[in-house]
Amino acid sequence: MLSFLKIVFLVACISWLPCAAQQVVVTKDPLQLADQYFAAGEYYTAANLYEQVLNPAANTRKSEAFPVYSQRSKGGYVLPKKISREAILYKQAESYRLAHYWLQADSTYKKCPDHIDALYWTAICERSLGLYEEAAANVRQYLDATNTNKQFVDAADQELATLAFIKKQLARPDTVLAHIRKLNVPDSYEKGTFAVTPLQGNQYLVSKTKTDSPLVKGYNPNNSHLFKATLENDSLTQVTQLKLSDAGPLTNQGAANSTANGNSIYFTQWQKLNGRVVSNIYVTKKVNGTWSAPQLVSSINTNGYSSKQPVCTPDGRYLYFSSDRPGGTGGFDIWYAPLKEDGSVGEPENAGRTINTEGDEQAPFYHPNSKTLVFSSNGRPGMGGYDLFSAQGNTITWSTPANMGYPVNSSRDDIYFYALEQNNLLGDALIGSDRGSGCCLETYRINKLPKHNQLTGVVLDTKNQKPIADAIVVLTTPGGKTTQATTDINGNYVFDSVDNSFNNRQLVVTKQNYRDTAAVIVIKKTDNNDLLTDHHINTDIFIEKKFVLKAENVVTVYFDFDMYNLKKEAVRKLDSVYNVLLEIPTATLQISGYTDGKGSNEYNAKLSDRRARACAEYFIQKGIAASRITFESFGACCPLEMELINGRDNPDGRSKNRRALINITKE
Incomplete structure (x- = not known):
C-alpha cells in the first residue's frame, strides 16, 4: 500500500505543491510507457516501470502493456538492442532522485559506473542522506575525473561549498538552545503534512494528500486538499x-492562509498540465457558517504563469505570495499586494532584489513582532535544496537575508514556516521539511531558547573624559530587582544574562568624590555575532567630580564690600598657589566664591560668581590651562563668622565671609 501511495506524492509532498498526474497514453512498449510517465513528472511511477523493464517476470509477453499502478507482470521483456541496461538504470536513478527517494536513487546511481554524471548525483544523494564525508569524497573524485562528458562541473564546485556550509552549521554552539521534533499527525508519514497556518484559536489549516473517489481511469487519484486540525x-x-x-480529478488545493478574523481563506489551487504545474490563488469566504465557492483573485494571477502560497499579514494590510510572473528577478519571486478594506486585493509589487534571486523564492511569512520576513530559497548559499532565510524590515526596505541555520534548515528541502505572532521568531515555530524518512514534506515544531544578553558600557570623567575605575553601577529592573557591577581599570562595566528589554531602564553610578549619576540605557550598538550571546553596548556614562574642600590644601582670599577685584594680599596668596601648579603639573584647582549676607540672593549669587571668576582668570592669564580649573559660586551660603551679635551688626564677621576658597587637588 505504501508503494502505491508514494507513486502520487511526488509533487504533493516532496515538491511542496501537490499536483495530480497528467493522463498518460498507454502504449504496448513498457519502456516507452516509463519514459512517458517520466516526461509527465510522475517520477515514482516511472521508477517502478523502469524496474519492470529491468527485471521482468519470466512469462511476460513483449506485446503486453504495463498497467499504470500494477506490480510486475507475469511475462518477460527483452530490452531493445540499441538501449543499454545501464542507460535504463540511469533513468531509474533519475526518477528516484526527482521523487526524493534518496536511498533508492543512491544505490541505483552506483550501478552506473560508465556514466560520469552518476558520480555527481551519487554525492547529491549522499548529502541528502546525511553522508557528508562520502558526498565530499565523491564530488572531489568527479571534479578530478578527466572525462570530458561531465555536465555538472560548476554545480559540483557549488556542492563542495554546500558541504562546507553544512559542516560549519552542524558545529554551531547554539544548537543546544533548540528543541525540534516532528508533529504527530495521522498518516503524515504516507501523506505528508505541510503549510500549517492558524485559522482561529488552536485551529489550524493543514495541507495533506488524500485519495479521491470515484477513481478516474488514467489519473492519479491522490490529490492535495485543505484540512483543518487542532494543535494540541x-x-x-x-x-x-x-x-x-x-x-x-486534476485539481489540487492547499498552501492556504486565513485573514486575522478567520472569515476569508486565501489558498493555492493547481493542476499539472503537460508535465508542468500551473497554480493560481483563490479566496473563499465564510457565509452563514459555510465556505463560499472559491473565487480567483484576478489581480495577482497572470495567464500562463503561476502564483501560489498566499499569506496575509496579521494587520490585514498586505498579502504576500510567490510567483514566476513577469517582472521578477528569475524563477519564483516573493511578491506582495495591498489588501483593501472591501476585501479586494490591489496590484502586486515585487519584494525586490534584496529578497529575490535568480533562483526560486517561495512560501513567504511575515512575523510582525520581530518585523521579519521568512521565506524559502534555493538561490542562496545553504545546506542543500531549499533553505529558510529571514530578513528584517518592511515592504519597501529589507536587511540582507540571513540563512536561519541548523537545525531550522537541513540538507534537504525546508520550505514552510509559521511562528506565533507574540513570541520571538523561534520561540515557538512550525517548519515544513522533508528531512524525515516519510514520503513527503512533514511539519516540525521548534522551540529555541533566547540567546543570553550582555550589557556593557564605560563610565568616564565629565571633565577629562578619562575612564573611572571602581565605580559602582546598579541596574534596576521594573520589578525592583537590582544587579550591581564595578568598573574595571578601563571604566568598563558588564551585566551578564540580562533582559534585552532596555526601554526606560536606568543605571545609577556611584563613586567616591563624584556626584551620584542616573543614566537612561540607550543601546548604541549590538554585536550578535556570538551565537550564544548578544552583546549590547550602552552609550557612555559621564560622571562629575564633587566640589570637595580639603582644609590642608585650601587658600583663602578676601574681598572688600561689594567688590570682586583682587587685593594685594590676595594676589600674593594666588602667586603661591601658582608656584604649586608649576611644580605639580597634575595639580588642579577648585575655586568657590562667597559673599556676606547683605543684598538679595540673586545679587549675591552674581557677586560670588565674579569673585570666583576673578581668581580663575588670574591663573589663566599667567598661563595655567583652563582645563585645570573649576569654580562654583555659593552667594551668602555657609558663613564662617556670625554677622549679627545680639542683634547688632558685626563688620569683622562680614569681612571674613566675603571670600574665595582655592582648593588645590594634587592627585
Missing part, C-alpha cells in the same frame, strides 16, 4: 477536510 501540544488532532468545491 505536539500533535495535530481532529484532522477534517475543509469542504471546498473543486474542478475535477
Whole structure:
C-alpha cells in the first residue's frame, strides 16, 4: 500500500505543491510507457516501470502493456538492442532522485559506473542522506575525473561549498538552545503534512494528500486538499477536510492562509498540465457558517504563469505570495499586494532584489513582532535544496537575508514556516521539511531558547573624559530587582544574562568624590555575532567630580564690600598657589566664591560668581590651562563668622565671609 501511495506524492509532498498526474497514453512498449510517465513528472511511477523493464517476470509477453499502478507482470521483456541496461538504470536513478527517494536513487546511481554524471548525483544523494564525508569524497573524485562528458562541473564546485556550509552549521554552539521534533499527525508519514497556518484559536489549516473517489481511469487519484486540525501540544488532532468545491480529478488545493478574523481563506489551487504545474490563488469566504465557492483573485494571477502560497499579514494590510510572473528577478519571486478594506486585493509589487534571486523564492511569512520576513530559497548559499532565510524590515526596505541555520534548515528541502505572532521568531515555530524518512514534506515544531544578553558600557570623567575605575553601577529592573557591577581599570562595566528589554531602564553610578549619576540605557550598538550571546553596548556614562574642600590644601582670599577685584594680599596668596601648579603639573584647582549676607540672593549669587571668576582668570592669564580649573559660586551660603551679635551688626564677621576658597587637588 505504501508503494502505491508514494507513486502520487511526488509533487504533493516532496515538491511542496501537490499536483495530480497528467493522463498518460498507454502504449504496448513498457519502456516507452516509463519514459512517458517520466516526461509527465510522475517520477515514482516511472521508477517502478523502469524496474519492470529491468527485471521482468519470466512469462511476460513483449506485446503486453504495463498497467499504470500494477506490480510486475507475469511475462518477460527483452530490452531493445540499441538501449543499454545501464542507460535504463540511469533513468531509474533519475526518477528516484526527482521523487526524493534518496536511498533508492543512491544505490541505483552506483550501478552506473560508465556514466560520469552518476558520480555527481551519487554525492547529491549522499548529502541528502546525511553522508557528508562520502558526498565530499565523491564530488572531489568527479571534479578530478578527466572525462570530458561531465555536465555538472560548476554545480559540483557549488556542492563542495554546500558541504562546507553544512559542516560549519552542524558545529554551531547554539544548537543546544533548540528543541525540534516532528508533529504527530495521522498518516503524515504516507501523506505528508505541510503549510500549517492558524485559522482561529488552536485551529489550524493543514495541507495533506488524500485519495479521491470515484477513481478516474488514467489519473492519479491522490490529490492535495485543505484540512483543518487542532494543535494540541505536539500533535495535530481532529484532522477534517475543509469542504471546498473543486474542478475535477486534476485539481489540487492547499498552501492556504486565513485573514486575522478567520472569515476569508486565501489558498493555492493547481493542476499539472503537460508535465508542468500551473497554480493560481483563490479566496473563499465564510457565509452563514459555510465556505463560499472559491473565487480567483484576478489581480495577482497572470495567464500562463503561476502564483501560489498566499499569506496575509496579521494587520490585514498586505498579502504576500510567490510567483514566476513577469517582472521578477528569475524563477519564483516573493511578491506582495495591498489588501483593501472591501476585501479586494490591489496590484502586486515585487519584494525586490534584496529578497529575490535568480533562483526560486517561495512560501513567504511575515512575523510582525520581530518585523521579519521568512521565506524559502534555493538561490542562496545553504545546506542543500531549499533553505529558510529571514530578513528584517518592511515592504519597501529589507536587511540582507540571513540563512536561519541548523537545525531550522537541513540538507534537504525546508520550505514552510509559521511562528506565533507574540513570541520571538523561534520561540515557538512550525517548519515544513522533508528531512524525515516519510514520503513527503512533514511539519516540525521548534522551540529555541533566547540567546543570553550582555550589557556593557564605560563610565568616564565629565571633565577629562578619562575612564573611572571602581565605580559602582546598579541596574534596576521594573520589578525592583537590582544587579550591581564595578568598573574595571578601563571604566568598563558588564551585566551578564540580562533582559534585552532596555526601554526606560536606568543605571545609577556611584563613586567616591563624584556626584551620584542616573543614566537612561540607550543601546548604541549590538554585536550578535556570538551565537550564544548578544552583546549590547550602552552609550557612555559621564560622571562629575564633587566640589570637595580639603582644609590642608585650601587658600583663602578676601574681598572688600561689594567688590570682586583682587587685593594685594590676595594676589600674593594666588602667586603661591601658582608656584604649586608649576611644580605639580597634575595639580588642579577648585575655586568657590562667597559673599556676606547683605543684598538679595540673586545679587549675591552674581557677586560670588565674579569673585570666583576673578581668581580663575588670574591663573589663566599667567598661563595655567583652563582645563585645570573649576569654580562654583555659593552667594551668602555657609558663613564662617556670625554677622549679627545680639542683634547688632558685626563688620569683622562680614569681612571674613566675603571670600574665595582655592582648593588645590594634587592627585
